[in-house]
Amino acid sequence: MGHLDYATAKKVVFKGLIILGVVTLAEVFVALFGNGHIIPGFYVHKLIFYPVMIALSLYKAYFIVYEFMHMRYEVKGLAMSVLLPTLLLVWAIIAFFQEGASWGHRREVVRQRNMEPVEEVQKAGDTGMLDERTYQFQ
Amino acid sequence: MATDTALDHHSDVQDGNLWEGAKEPFKASYGKLMMWYFLLSDAFTFAGFLISYGALRFSVPTWPVPDFVFKTAPFGVDEAPLIFVTIMTFVLIVSSVTMVRAVQEGHRENKGGAAFWLLLTIVGGASFLGCQAWEWNNLIGTEGMTVTINPFSSHTEAGVYLSGEELEKAGLQKVEADAHGTTATYYLQPGKQDIPQNRFFVKADHHGHSLAGTEFAIGGHYLITKNHDTHLYEFGAYKSEEDGQIRTEKFGPKAFGALFFFITGFHGFHVFSGVMFLTIIAVNVASGLYVKRRNGYEMVEKMGLYWHFVDLVWVFVFLVFYLL
Numbered sequence: 179m180g181h182l183d184y185a186t187a188k189k190v191v192f193k194g195l196i197i198l199g200v201v202t203l204a205e206v207f208v209a210l211f212g213n214g215h216i217i218p219g220f221y222v223h224k225l226i227f228y229p230v231m232i233a234l235s236l237y238k239a240y241f242i243v244y245e246f247m248h249m250r251y252e253v254k255g256l257a258m259s260v261l262l263p264t265l266l267l268v269w270a271i272i273a274f275f276q277e278g279a280s281w282g283h284r285r286e287v288v289r290q291r292n293m294e295p296v297e298e299v300q301k302a303g304d305t306g307m308l309d310e311r312t313y314q315f316q
Numbered sequence: 317m318a319t320d321t322a323l324d325h326h327s328d329v330q331d332g333n334l335w336e337g338a339k340e341p342f343k344a345s346y347g348k349l350m351m352w353y354f355l356l357s358d359a360f361t362f363a364g365f366l367i368s369y370g371a372l373r374f375s376v377p378t379w380p381v382p383d384f385v386f387k388t389a390p391f392g393v394d395e396a397p398l399i400f401v402t403i404m405t406f407v408l409i410v411s412s413v414t415m416v417r418a419v420q421e422g423h424r425e426n427k428g429g430a431a432f433w434l435l436l437t438i439v440g441g442a443s444f445l446g447c448q449a450w451e452w453n454n455l456i457g458t459e460g461m462t463v464t465i466n467p468f469s470s471h472t473e474a475g476v477y478l479s480g481e482e483l484e485k486a487g488l489q490k491v492e493a494d495a496h497g498t499t500a501t502y503y504l505q506p507g508k509q510d511i512p513q514n515r516f517f518v519k520a521d522h523h524g525h526s527l528a529g530t531e532f533a534i535g536g537h538y539l540i541t542k543n544h545d546t547h548l549y550e551f552g553a554y555k556s557e558e559d560g561q562i563r564t565e566k567f568g569p570k571a572f573g574a575l576f577f578f579i580t581g582f583h584g585f586h587v588f589s590g591v592m593f594l595t596i597i598a599v600n601v602a603s604g605l606y607v608k609r610r611n612g613y614e615m616v617e618k619m620g621l622y623w624h625f626v627d628l629v630w631v632f633v634f635l636v637f638y639l640l
Contacts, residue, residue, distance in 0.1 A: 198409045199409060231635060235634070242631070243624075246415075253342045255342055260355075263356060270367050278370065279374045281375035282375040285375070
């Protein structure tokens with residue numbers, strides 16, 4: 179703060195209101211347009227829809243942090259000490275979303291195995307006991 | 317030239333001895349710096365919540381469709397997807413803008429201006445909380461969503477909802493049982509035990525209108541809600557178009573309600589705390605407390621950082637719950 183004169187600073191605030199408002203309206207428009215609410219039966223493919231939504235939100239986040247929270251006018255060391263740790267979230271997002279997808283696959287495997295018909299297999303000489311070594315190891 | 321040399325020497329000393337203490341390498345006060353680091357830690361808390369939402373969403377084949385779930389607005393407006401939450405977002409953006417103005421007036425040591433814009437920010441924050449109260453009330457009271465019950469589901473199987481007559485024609489027996497003072501009407505397949513899992517209900521939406529005859533195709537987005545008025549329509553009977561078999565319908569991922577209430581609740585709690593602190597600081601500004609500190613109303617600036625952070629978090633809550 180104090181890097182801009184008062185009149186310019188007031189204009190930046192007004193510009194911020196317009197930018198955030200327009201980006202929000204654009205997001206809602208894309209959400210409704212992409213899900214067939216504006217043209218019935220017309221859907222935007224998710225591979226286009228999701229990146230557009232995420233990009234618009236990230237722009238809003240950038241604008242709030244850099245203009246409204248004055249990160250642009252702070253010393254570089256301060257900005258980096260706050261912003262760089264958030265890069266850890268890139269790992270967290272990739273790791274946990276992949277883990278979530280894995281839970282889904284496992285659940286589907288369990289569901290399909292549960293539907294498999296059970297066959298009774300009784301080999302000659304099978305006492306129904308496991309191998310002796312199995313008990314020893316446990 | 318002697319003055320230049322002296323100046324150069326002075327600045328060299330300052331740059332070279334940052335570690336001697338009493339210097340501010342980040343050119344920010346302790347309080348402001350610590351507010352930034354608090355917000356960083358808070359961002360990780362919110363990220364933890366939102367990432368767990370994402371992980372659970374990735375783990376199930378279907379998820380409630382936001383533009384169907386959030387389609388009601390006050391004054392009886394229905395079928396208006398995302399409109400009310402857009403208004404809520406605007407309220408928060410405007411309150412963020414008034415906060416920037418309060419910080420600017422504070423820098424100019426303008427007591428009246430800072431107090432005025434802080435007051436508008438409080439009004440904005442309180443309005444947002446009011447909107448959220450309405451939204452929660454609607455989801456709990458009308459739609460029947462709780463921490464453990466998710467009444468919304470998107471569908472992956474093809475089928476058509478059946479009416480009561482069609483169920484009876486298919487050989488099911490009509491049962492009228494007393495349930496909390498009202499009559500529960502459901503249908504049982506012959507020879508099946510009368511337990512909740514075996515009961516077929518006629519499907520109705522949350523207004524109580526029958527959904528009999530409604531068709532749905534594989535992979536389409538449909539909002540399936542249970543009738544909350546009587547708590548009776550927990551399962552809908554529908555038949556698959558392929559084999560004509562009558563099936564019950566499972567509701568969507570159970571975690572949706574808990575995730576929604578905890579994440580928007582945690583954000584709402586931040587807004588609530590923010591409104592409390594804004595009120596205290598507005599009173600302090602109006603009483604002239606910060607005039608004596610002569611630091612450009614730094615407390616207003618620190619509060620501004622917190623308030624913009626609340627807006628920042630809402631950008632991502634809005635993204636994951638309402639837009640994606």
